[in-house]
Amino acid sequence: MIDEKQLISKITWRIMPFLGILYLIAYIDRQNVSYAKLQMVGDLGMSEYAYGLGASLFFIGYFIFEVPSNLLLDRFGASRWFARILISWGAVTVALAYTQNATMFYILRFLLGACEAGFFPGVLYLLTLWYPSAYRGRMVGLFMIFSAFANAIGAPLGGVLLDLNGLYGIAGWQWVFLVTGVPAILAGFITLFYLPDLPSKAPFLDDTEKKWLRDRLAVENSGMEQNAADGFKALINPRVLLMALCYIGFPLAAYGLSYWLPTIVKNFGVSNTTNGFLNIIPWLLVAVVLYAVPAAADKAESKTPYIVIPALIGAASLVLSAVIPDHTLQFVFLSIAAAGIFAGQPVFWSLPSRFLQGAGAAAGLAAINSVGNLGGFIAQNVVPWIKDSTGSTIAPMFFLAACLLAAALLVLVVGRMVPRTPRPEDFGNSGAARVK
Numbered sequence: 001m002i003d004e005k006q007l008i009s010k011i012t013w014r015i016m017p018f019l020g021i022l023y024l025i026a027y028i029d030r031q032n033v034s035y036a037k038l039q040m041v042g043d044l045g046m047s048e049y050a051y052g053l054g055a056s057l058f059f060i061g062y063f064i065f066e067v068p069s070n071l072l073l074d075r076f077g078a079s080r081w082f083a084r085i086l087i088s089w090g091a092v093t094v095a096l097a098y099t100q101n102a103t104m105f106y107i108l109r110f111l112l113g114a115c116e117a118g119f120f121p122g123v124l125y126l127l128t129l130w131y132p133s134a135y136r137g138r139m140v141g142l143f144m145i146f147s148a149f150a151n152a153i154g155a156p157l158g159g160v161l162l163d164l165n166g167l168y169g170i171a172g173w174q175w176v177f178l179v180t181g182v183p184a185i186l187a188g189f190i191t192l193f194y195l196p197d198l199p200s201k202a203p204f205l206d207d208t209e210k211k212w213l214r215d216r217l218a219v220e221n222s223g224m225e226q227n228a229a230d231g232f233k234a235l236i237n238p239r240v241l242l243m244a245l246c247y248i249g250f251p252l253a254a255y256g257l258s259y260w261l262p263t264i265v266k267n268f269g270v271s272n273t274t275n276g277f278l279n280i281i282p283w284l285l286v287a288v289v290l291y292a293v294p295a296a297a298d299k300a301e302s303k304t305p306y307i308v309i310p311a312l313i314g315a316a317s318l319v320l321s322a323v324i325p326d327h328t329l330q331f332v333f334l335s336i337a338a339a340g341i342f343a344g345q346p347v348f349w350s351l352p353s354r355f356l357q358g359a360g361a362a363a364g365l366a367a368i369n370s371v372g373n374l375g376g377f378i379a380q381n382v383v384p385w386i387k388d389s390t391g392s393t394i395a396p397m398f399f400l401a402a403c404l405l406a407a408a409l410l411v412l413v414v415g416r417m418v419p420r421t422p423r424p425e426d427f428g429n430s431g432a433a434r435v436k
Helices: 004-044 048-076 078-096 102-116 119-130 133-162 172-194 207-222 238-247 249-266 272-278 280-298 305-323 327-343 345-349 358-372 374-390 396-414
Strands: none
Touching (some): 004 048, 004 102, 004 119, 004 207, 004 272, 048 078, 048 102, 048 119, 048 358, 078 102, 078 172, 119 133, 119 358, 133 172, 133 272, 133 280, 133 327, 133 345, 238 358, 249 272, 249 305, 249 396, 280 305, 280 327, 280 345, 305 345, 305 396, 327 396, 374 396
16 A cells, blocks of 8 residues: 555655755846846946846747747656756856847847746646646645745845955956856756656656556546647647736746846845845745645645735735835835745646646646746836836836736636646545545
8 A cells, every 4th residue: 555645755855855956046047137237237338228128038038948848858858858958057157257248148148048948847847747736736836935045045145246246357247147057057967867757767666656656647637638648739728828828927026026126125225245135035935935825725625716815915015015115114015025926826837737748738838837937028128117217116016016916817717717636535545536
């Protein structure tokens, strides 16, 4: 007999910390430009808008290569493909330290997006191969906690590295890219040897455990429509398209806030290092809700409230941060807004795997993520434009709030279009569904 909870715990301790560390590295490399900006813009003679355009080109490369990358992951296996992703984006991050002008910045940010494309949805796809659906929301939450840790670590790290300005003749913003790029390259080589491609190839599972997991997933997948595993049909699935549209508001608000937060706090009159340490606070709060909200949602019949309510709280907090002049209260509401933006996202990502599997899941998850992450492109162009037009660093929060509110309302529609998540009690120890 298989102890289900013990097996899930065994898998989780073996793969989730490693995947989380990779995501931490990815997120730091994605966000480091928000700290480099504080010196880079002046050194290279770029305007705020030019910086915003360059930063946002990451999402264009990401959008173009996301679906092909995930389909290649399905073909070549997680260890080799993730290694390729990590090594290539690390190399581009290091190259950003040698940026000479705006054009070179644009090209490298585009290449960074192209290189990293497929990592986040690749992990989401990997979770569909390792976990029954009832556990996926919680696992996505555990995985995304490392993005909060990345912001918490990246914030003081960015400030400290900026203050190394001039050390060995290297500018502070160059130190930011050099120090954050090398770990990705090293992690890529480790991935080749550590990460199993599939549960059937995992040396830490015995044959009985592999069979239980295979049978359990087969039972869950058997209830899906016939084209659920077709990668190309998944791209035109109405539910996939609606979820992609719905998801735009979440990355838009997340990137708009996380990229712009150091600039807002800097205008409070603090030093680079103090700015970095203050920015730890919102992301520690995000880490707490990324654990608590998916864990609560896994026990609930309806998942939709666990996505919508945090988003509404986040939108309201963004508005309050913009209308209340006190800097301390502004920071408090911005911290709550960050928690609201992120809290429901792991629950959202548990929805597509209820009706997609195999290559269909790889393509569908990548499509939703790639279209949704165009919100990052929008945020990085609109937020600086609003700031330049209004002269206020806090005014863009109204725009982010409106987009987050629209996403929350669309989730209400999406929630009615996906089937219920099977619960552990719906299955026996053999993995087969119980007769009711």
